[in-house]
Amino acid sequence: MSLAAPAPDPHAPRFRVRPPANWINDPNGPFRWRGRHHLFYQHNPAAPVHANVHWGHVSSADLVHWEHHPIALTPTPGGPDEAGCWSGCVVDDAGTPTAVYTGVDHTHTGLGTICLARAADPHDDRLLRWRPLPTPVVAGPPAGHDVVMFRDPFVFRHAGRRWALVGAGHADGTPSVLLYDCDELTEWRFAGVLLDGDDPVAAAAFGDKAVGWECPQLYETQGGEHVLVVSLWDGKPCGTGYLTGRLETSEDGGLRLAARTGGRLDHGRDFYAPAVLQEPGRALMWGWSWEARDDSAVREAGWAGVLTAPRMVDVHPDGSLRVTPAPELELLRAKRPFASGPGRAPLPVSYDLTVTAHDRTTVTLLRAADRALTILLDPEAGIVVLDRSGWPREGAEGSAPIAVDVPPGARLAVRVLVDGSLLELFVEDRATVTERVYRGPEDVADLLVEGNAEVSAWEQVPPRRG
Numbered sequence: 001m002s003l004a005a006p007a008p009d010p011h012a013p014r015f016r017v018r019p020p021a022n023w024i025n026d027p028n029g030p031f032r033w034r035g036r037h038h039l040f041y042q043h044n045p046a047a048p049v050h051a052n053v054h055w056g057h058v059s060s061a062d063l064v065h066w067e068h069h070p071i072a073l074t075p076t077p078g079g080p081d082e083a084g085c086w087s088g089c090v091v092d093d094a095g096t097p098t099a100v101y102t103g104v105d106h107t108h109t110g111l112g113t114i115c116l117a118r119a120a121d122p123h124d125d126r127l128l129r130w131r132p133l134p135t136p137v138v139a140g141p142p143a144g145h146d147v148v149m150f151r152d153p154f155v156f157r158h159a160g161r162r163w164a165l166v167g168a169g170h171a172d173g174t175p176s177v178l179l180y181d182c183d184e185l186t187e188w189r190f191a192g193v194l195l196d197g198d199d200p201v202a203a204a205a206f207g208d209k210a211v212g213w214e215c216p217q218l219y220e221t222q223g224g225e226h227v228l229v230v231s232l233w234d235g236k237p238c239g240t241g242y243l244t245g246r247l248e249t250s251e252d253g254g255l256r257l258a259a260r261t262g263g264r265l266d267h268g269r270d271f272y273a274p275a276v277l278q279e280p281g282r283a284l285m286w287g288w289s290w291e292a293r294d295d296s297a298v299r300e301a302g303w304a305g306v307l308t309a310p311r312m313v314d315v316h317p318d319g320s321l322r323v324t325p326a327p328e329l330e331l332l333r334a335k336r337p338f339a340s341g342p343g344r345a346p347l348p349v350s351y352d353l354t355v356t357a358h359d360r361t362t363v364t365l366l367r368a369a370d371r372a373l374t375i376l377l378d379p380e381a382g383i384v385v386l387d388r389s390g391w392p393r394e395g396a397e398g399s400a401p402i403a404v405d406v407p408p409g410a411r412l413a414v415r416v417l418v419d420g421s422l423l424e425l426f427v428e429d430r431a432t433v434t435e436r437v438y439r440g441p442e443d444v445a446d447l448l449v450e451g452n453a454e455v456s457a458w459e460q461v462p463p464r465r466g
Contacts, residue, residue: 009301010349011421011438015332015460017041017066017286017307019056023048024305026215027286028055029090030277033097034125036061037277039286040072040099041307042087048304053084055099059126063310063328064463072130073099073117080105080113080136087152087215087273088114091162093185096122100164100185102151103136112151114138114166116185133186138166142178142190146171149212149233155182156218156278158247163255165194169212169233174198177216177230179254191254195228195243205262206241209234217276219283221315228257229265229274229285237272240265240287244319261319267404268425269393271308271434284326285311289422292393292436306422308434316430324429325417333458339447341455347445349420350460356413361451365416366391366437367444373437375414375425377453382408384427391437404431419460 018024023044031038036059043056055073058066073085081103088101097119102112113136120129141147149169156163164180176196181189195202197210210232217229226247232239243262250256265274266287274287287308291298298304310326333352339345347365355363357377366373371390376383387401404427406412415426418437425433439445449455 013306013419013422014350015419017058019043021303025288026087026273027275027307028087030275031090036125048298055085063326064331069128080115089154091155097127100153100155110149111140114153137186138188152215154216165216167214167216173211175210175213177213195257201259201262209238215273219276219278231273242321244315266432266434267402268434269398270436283313285313289434294394309417322429323432331463332460334461337456337458339455339457342449345447347447348459351418352460353416353457356411356454358411358452361453364448377412379409379412382406386433402433406430
């Protein structure tokens with residue numbers, strides 16, 4: 001079964017991961033098993049609202065042909081996850097795929113438990129059935145640390161042992177990432193704080209707005225450094241960030257991240273809760289993009305949310321983020337480009353566009369009588385500006401232009417992936433901007449490139465197998 005059949009709703013992404021209907025939020029547990037990529041996600045199967053959270057499940061052999069599977073995790077009445085199976089990860093535990101996730105009951109007030117669920121048949125490459133363990137491996141936050149937010153476990157290996165990160169916030173407003181030793185996955189020991197908001201590098205990168213760090217993720221770069229990814233929470237999502245550094249052994253035998261630099265993970269307003277899969281030779285990342293339209297439009301549509309295209313993430317020598325679309329996405333390109341140079345061309349609902357500017361260049365994607373959605377590229381100044389102020393984000397804050405700075409030079413390249421209402425802008429290999437843009441019935445979707453630039457544009461179409 002294909003991921004999403006062609007829909008009459010022009011706002012509905014066709015090629016990104018989303019359920020056929022109702023609610024999706026955080027990506028969870030990206031996992032490679034028996035030749036397939038598995039991706040789980042927060043899902044309300046009953047309505048397009050954030051409630052009744054299960055784990056939805058898709059898998060793919062190539063990152064573009066996705067198959068829907070039965071719901072993987074369902075809240076257990078009277079159990080530790082009775083009010084929701086929240087975010088977590090999936091790991092190989094001695095040959096058995098195991099989900100490590102946040103369980104919440106009806107009185108959680110932000111404090112979750114850490115729960116496990118095992119694949120019922122490890123020999124099944126589609127992992128269709130899961131069996132939750134009845135008792136959490138961690139019943140709540142560690143004593144003595146005034147933790148008021150506790151959720152989102154992420155398990156990783158370092159120096160021959162297995163460890164876990166948990167997102168946290170403290171009563172004094174300090175966010176942190178807690179560390180656990182979980183070499184035996186059913187036996188967890190609190191091992192201290194990996195990093196908190198008082199760290200000067202973190203404070204400079206993120207400011208002091210967040211009171212909790214959600215969904216901590218960690219990946220190792222090709223150069224042997226580590227990148228910590230966190231989602232910033234101040235009572236609601238307020239951005240995503242990354243820190244580059246090295247894991248060091250602390251005096252008590254735990255780990256600390258010695259951060260050297262950091263910054264915003266995505267410069268857009270519609271990206272949150274990314275999940276990372278470490279693979280040999282690369283790390284892949286997916287994020288959640290929520291709806292930026294009012295609730296009545298969401299209810300009428302019958303669906304809410306989508307996951308981004310998979311991104312490859314690493315760092316540059318200076319520690320700044322390196323991010324590019326996964327190369328498998330080129331399988332979605334039509335056989336021939338619909339634009340191969342400056343000028344005007346009609347835009348399909350889903351497309352893959354690359355523009356390389358050699359001087360100041362303006363790219364127009366949408367227009368109406370008195371407005372236009374544009375991307376400005378200025379290589380000499382080292383700046384890219386996405387201006388969608390004419391297409392306000394209904395029911396959501398902010399539609400001001402977004403500027404991204406990059407090192408100035410003789411050329412500047414961007415790649416734009418648009419799938420329905422999901423727009424993902426990749427600025428060189430240094431930054432991304434994720435926004436939701438909803439075309440109106442009177443809007444004209446034309447590509448117009450003005451400047452000295454090279455252009456290549458393909459419609460995204462269902463890929464052929466084989």
